[in-house]
Amino acid sequence: MNQDFVDSPAVQSLLLRASGLDSDGGDPRLKTIIRDLVEAAMRTIVRHNVTESEFWNAIKYFQNGAAEFGLIVPGVGLEHFLDLFMDAKDAEAGMSGGTPRTIEGPLYVEGAPLVEGDVNLTEDPDDTGTLYMNGQVRGPDGELVQGAILHVWHANSQGWYSHFDPTREQTPFNNRRRIKLGADGRYSFHSKTPNGYSVPPGGATEMLMKAIGRHGNRPAHVHFFVEAPGYRALTTQINFGDDPFAADDFAFGTREGLLPVPNRQGDSAYIAFDFVLQRATGAQDEGFSNRSRSAA
Numbered sequence: 001m002n003q004d005f006v007d008s009p010a011v012q013s014l015l016l017r018a019s020g021l022d023s024d025g026g027d028p029r030l031k032t033i034i035r036d037l038v039e040a041a042m043r044t045i046v047r048h049n050v051t052e053s054e055f056w057n058a059i060k061y062f063q064n065g066a067a068e069f070g071l072i073v074p075g076v077g078l079e080h081f082l083d084l085f086m087d088a089k090d091a092e093a094g095m096s097g098g099t100p101r102t103i104e105g106p107l108y109v110e111g112a113p114l115v116e117g118d119v120n121l122t123e124d125p126d127d128t129g130t131l132y133m134n135g136q137v138r139g140p141d142g143e144l145v146q147g148a149i150l151h152v153w154h155a156n157s158q159g160w161y162s163h164f165d166p167t168r169e170q171t172p173f174n175n176r177r178r179i180k181l182g183a184d185g186r187y188s189f190h191s192k193t194p195n196g197y198s199v200p201p202g203g204a205t206e207m208l209m210k211a212i213g214r215h216g217n218r219p220a221h222v223h224f225f226v227e228a229p230g231y232r233a234l235t236t237q238i239n240f241g242d243d244p245f246a247a248d249d250f251a252f253g254t255r256e257g258l259l260p261v262p263n264r265q266g267d268s269a270y271i272a273f274d275f276v277l278q279r280a281t282g283a284q285d286e287g288f289s290n291r292s293r294s295a296a
């Protein structure tokens with residue numbers, strides 16, 4: 001069957017009616033997006049001659065995999081695509097520079113303790129070494145940034161995050177803090193060194209990765225939000241440059257400029273990393289996306 005089939009009057013009329021575009025009610029922007037999404041699905045079905053059985057298997061996959069969408073989306077590259085898209089729009093608007101953004105992932109939890117000074121992130125015992133990280137938050141001209149808050153979260157040595165740990169062994173907010181920075185913008189913390197992790201065994205993400213001949217591993221990494229009045233909120237993470245998956249992250253979260261190689265001494269790992277923020281063009285730049293996040 002030829003692609004023209006989707007252009008036929010019967011299918012185009014179906015698309016208009018199915019998306020509500022032939023009526024007055026509803027959200028006009030949503031209508032056009034729904035129309036184009038459904039049309040893209042139709043074109044994929046025709047291009048690959050997707051069978052009825054394959055189609056319903058795919059729907060079943062989405063139903064069963066709903067809880068893992070936060071992992072499936074980075075796994076298929078869509079979350080990184082959003083970063084590339086925002087970077088491209090920034091470049092067009094002349095807003096390039098500073099520390100690169102990269103994916104947030106699904107495991108941030110709101111309400112972590114707000115602390116100051118040289119911070120310990122880890123509450124719980126963990127059979128691993130110690131990570132020491134420090135650096136400074138600065139503005140685009142190297143200026144000191146006032147009133148910055150650095151949100152930091154990472155996994156434990158087993159690759160589990162507090163609040164999402166199926167072993168339920170972690171104290172709430174283990175390896176999670178919000179660090180209030182002083183007038184010099186410097187931060188310093190230590191914690192039990194995280195390891196990389198893989199997607200949940202037997203889950204929907206792993207099923208998809210296996211089916212397309214890929215793995216579901218991430219290198220060891222540390223997530224950050226950085227916010228400060230007058231500056232653009234930054235969502236980023238550093239990945240350990242010496243991790244076996246540093247150049248092969250299933251979630252595409254590793255980016256040039258975000259792959260420091262830890263200085264390892266015994267079971268201690270030291271990373272120095274500075275954040276450079278962009279200036280906000282308005283109040284809307286200072287906040288994070290309104291993605292739905294866990295709170296505790």
Ligand code: FE
Binds near residue numbers: 105221223
């Ligand atoms: Fe992560």
